Amino acid sequence: MVKxxxxxxxxxxxxxxxxxxxxxxxxxxxxxxxxxxxxxxSPVLVNGDKEDRRGRKLYPGDRLTVAGKEYELVQGL
Incomplete structure (x- = not known):
């Protein structure tokens, strides 16, 4: 079975x-x-690279892996 x-x-x-x-x-x-x-x-990945700066700017299109979940940032309204 594929997860x-x-x-x-x-x-x-x-x-x-x-x-x-x-x-x-x-x-x-x-x-x-x-x-x-x-x-x-805790390991946090931004676009596949480990990141430990809380001031790191994240833009639409960036991907994050945090606490076992993966997120993609998109532009809101």
Missing amino acids: VKTIETFAINGEFITLGQFLKDECIVSSGGQAKWYLKD
């Missing part, structure tokens, strides 16, 4: 969103301070 990986879409309003804000919006962390420690201890 199909689902990719969730995440809409951003504006030009970009920071990685820390993304983690807060997805309820992975509750504050920017927690995001700093989360990124230090």
